[in-house]
Amino acid sequence: MRVFVDHQLCQGHGQCEAEAPDIFEVRDDGFAHVLRDLDVTESPTVHAAAARCPVEAITVDAAPA
Ligand code: F3S
Secondary structure, eight states: OEEEEOTTTOOOOOHHHHHOTTTEEEOTTSSEEEOSOOOGGGHHHHHHHHHHOTTOOEEEEOSOO
């Protein structure tokens, strides 16, 4: 499962990191970064984080990495 943060959209709101701090990190550049590839078992957490992003910058690709 791959997760992408669109840096054209991300405004650093940090909701993704608040929901899943082991997966997302807002860095000094002001954008969220995905820390690692994910196991499909983490899908609920990732989708919850994506749903919390107010600008819908997070895309979840459920296909195996
Ligand atoms: Fe960016 Fe959305 Fe997270 S704006 S910091 S991807 S909550």
